[in-house]
Amino acid sequence: MNQNIIQKYTQLNRNKIILGSVLIILLFLFILFSLSIGGYQLSLRQIYRALIGQGEGAAELIVWNIRLPRILAAIMAGVSLAVSGAVMQCTLRNLLASPYTIGISHGAMFGAAFAIILFGIGGAESTGKIFIHSPYLVTVFAFFGSLSAAFIILLLAKLRNFAPEAIILAGVAMSSLFSAGTMFMQYFANDLQLAAMVYWTFGDLSRPLWTEVGIMAVLMILSVTYFIYKRWDYNALESGEESAKSLGVNTEKTRLFGMLVVSLLVSVNVAFLGIIGFVGLICPHLVRILIGGDYRFVIPISSLIGALLLLVSDTVARTIISPMVLPVGILTSFLGAPVFLYLLVKMHKR
């Protein structure tokens, strides 16, 4: 009997690993699909030859300079946002916590708007396309904007002893504060600056080049490794503050470091890509509905679902009204809002 239960239990865990493997395969197939589809269709053979460096001019250019960085950015951002959402929901003890809902994204928006108006960065080409001069400066300001939002939340959380309702309320307050600040600057901005600010806020995966993708990748790998290492601590935290302490977890430290890593990860992502809402909120919840709340599986599987979701969304975004390319942020928010409402209703029922 005893052996029987353990066997059944390990079988269940094996099923979750199988799900993870299926997701990896799906992701891989979708990468290939995404490489091939677009304004210029590529065959698998062309993609293969381009990847090994023997492609013809156009194909190689499209694969290496346009599609691959964009696909990798989607994967990095998807993983980063989803895993951040999962960890935030645990460390802040709130189902509604995500980079978007607690004001980190709005902090970034404020930072970017500040840089654009203060340094007069931003303008329009003769074709009418909006561009941003020295995007790095905007990125740096966005980074510090989001980081400061994260730290204010962290500080409030610490002072209020991580009371769940306090965090979300603080997030709402922070979001509206940063939004007001952004609108204030928009009011005084000229047409071009205004256009640049609005353009910046659309989460867009076409921005990062190889360097940015590299930075995102390194940070993502380090963070995800850290989160996986802490998975048992997160499981303990989910069972309640006192239970976790009695299981030997230093809860304050675990929360603080978790939030620090998340803040850094999200800030870099928002700074490079703009605002991509709701991926961080939806993915962990989807995973919990699918396989339960065990962080040994929530972290890796959320990552995979995040990557897949953002890659699919972006592929749709750039092909649905081709040759026009929609910013992916619009699509994910469209998807996210109904899910968010559904969660609210479901939470209320409890």
Next chain:
Amino acid sequence: MILSVDNIEFSYRNKIVLKNIKFKVKRGEVVSILGMNGAGKSTLLKCINRILKPKRGTILVDGFNLNQLDEKGVARNIAYVPQNVTGNNISVFDAVLLGRKPYIKWDVSNKDLEITGKILKLMHLEEYALRNANELSGGELQKVIIARALVQEPKILLLDEPANNLDLKNQMEVMKIIKDISKTQNIASVVVMHDLNLALRFSDKFIMLKDGMIHSEGNSGIINSENIKDVYNVDAYVDHYKGIPVVVLA
């Protein structure tokens, strides 16, 4: 003595909550901590396993000073069942397995799985093992949390009002489990209790707290009219029914 608590003092924002708390517990014993709301019962439990850090005093477990152990070390010696637990979205097996946290290095070992299986069987929780912990009733969940504590292989088990919010049948069952396990596993249980009759029925020793200090300590003899009047400010008398002491409110 498996547990010696000596001269514990704890204050919260300059208000003294516990003062000069001193008692000893033997292996296999069940000790009930009694007293009014706010007397410091829960605080005392939390001081024992260092969820709260007492201002002064020492706690020895099996002769070892707890101050010299890190969080994991404490967790390997003392398990704690808090008040008002809620089940989360993991299987009962996972919820119990979590008790192995203080021993897990990178991942669970076969030994961790074996112990979890063994305790699930001991607590008659096998049929629930793969159900979700948030679908359980109050009594079932309380048993799961006690099972998690046992999987920690503690020398001391602390329970904060384990019979609270349970129906009569489950109250009896949970208390019986605590008593039986203390004897069979040879561990000491320190239990915060509200129901004097339940405490009398299942404990070997009693500690009555009043205003953060020990009012009286000893066997069932200390649960008498004067002490009850003194500690709870309630008139009651103690009678015996078939050899079991029973507190009857006047």
